Amino acid sequence: MNTETTAPTAPEKKEFWRWQENVWFDETKDWKTAKIVTCGIDVGSVSSQAVLVVDGELYGFNSMRTGNNSPDSATNALAGIMDKCGMKQEDIHFVVGTGYGRVNVPFADKAITEIACHARGANYMGGNGVRTILDMGGQDCKAIHCDEKGKVTNFLMNDKCAAGTGRGMEVISDLMQIPIAELGPRSFDIDSDVEAVSSVCVVFAKSEALGLLKAGYTKNKVIAAYCQAMAERVVSLLERIGVEEGFFITGGIAKNPGVVKRIEKLLGIKAMETKVDSQIAGALGAALFGYTLASKKAAAAAAA
Template structure:
């Protein structure tokens, strides 16, 4: 048996995925990255291989991508590293061939990618300098509201028609603003809706830079937050295509790249 592995080492989560020789998905694994990216990548790959009921000797090629992709190369876990832009494009195209725009919101960065009918990247914008509008931003804001990040989506849907505007772009200032708004008596649900809209505003700006081309896929852990998804849809004026498991798109793309490579 010949199989291929993609591993996406993110700042918050590490994802791995196994493809067979026909490019069918055999298994995937998601775990927290923690502070040791090498350890996270090693365990995720091991888990996905075990779930596929295969051996490491069956793996023909491993491609790493994501925030910590270089770690996998330095530790010889991967045979090659590829940018997350390329991998997300390939993964999204595999899942939704009709898609032309990809919105990916990860733990520490967010990006909007434009692709053609073959899945080739034609343009992209990426924010990796500031945590605003990322999974980390949402995590900090949910903590400020004393709400688990899993409950943020439901809380947003419970908001009234009046959104509370979060004016601060910086995560630190936005956190202080949220605490201040709560102290002034604003409802948690309305503040949560404002947080979602602030993420949507930032993403809409990126979409404007690359140009909106339908259909639009959203990937990354934040795609699991229905409130943020709705806010982005309202801002850009179109429905988003959400993968069944939005966190594995990059790992899928990396595995697809691996399937076209040969160890030398």
């Protein structure tokens, strides 16, 4: 007879909105032989990234959820990648902080806005043909124009309203009880096209989504209606600054094809492809700024 009893376990509270965290570094390179090692830290509202750049080239990154404390998030993000490649903080010549928590990166040599950093990062990731950048972050949405050097020529940002931000997507993933990474693929698994949810406000869109479910829509169709609304919303923001060829998408939302493909359809432009994780654009740009600044510093020191 089996006398063993299993203790009742509390049902696991699923966090449908969470993206996976990840670390990567380029094993073909050796940072120890590099002249200048710089680091960019992007402390966003939802996720934090640390990017290492050696001699102006991407070397490695770590992307993780932002904790309650910005300075800790910055430290942890950097520690995550340094541990992987056996680096210590004193090996880094210049650190640039960006993102909404940029002033809270205790070890940063300089803070630069995420607008400038995203443009610079996108210019590296997508090449000097990038002209229009859309960044959809956790709590904001940015539309940026830049020149061939990655210098910003026009920008706007929206961090007042959750509609059109990653947060808006998290709300729907929670409401539907579907992991956030599945939302995009599911939004295309529908039998007929759907119109966008009409409310812009996430609070009202939520009630509208519930109403649609009640009216007999499948979850996938509701998700499609929501993705369509998100795309329309972002496109209307983009139109304020205009869209030029060389369209590049950064931030977490770039991983949601349900929104990206709908944006492309509305604009009639395909977004440029990149092999690099789209979420690191800001931190990468920061690290590249760091490289320029560190090079100037080294040149000045050599001249003296």
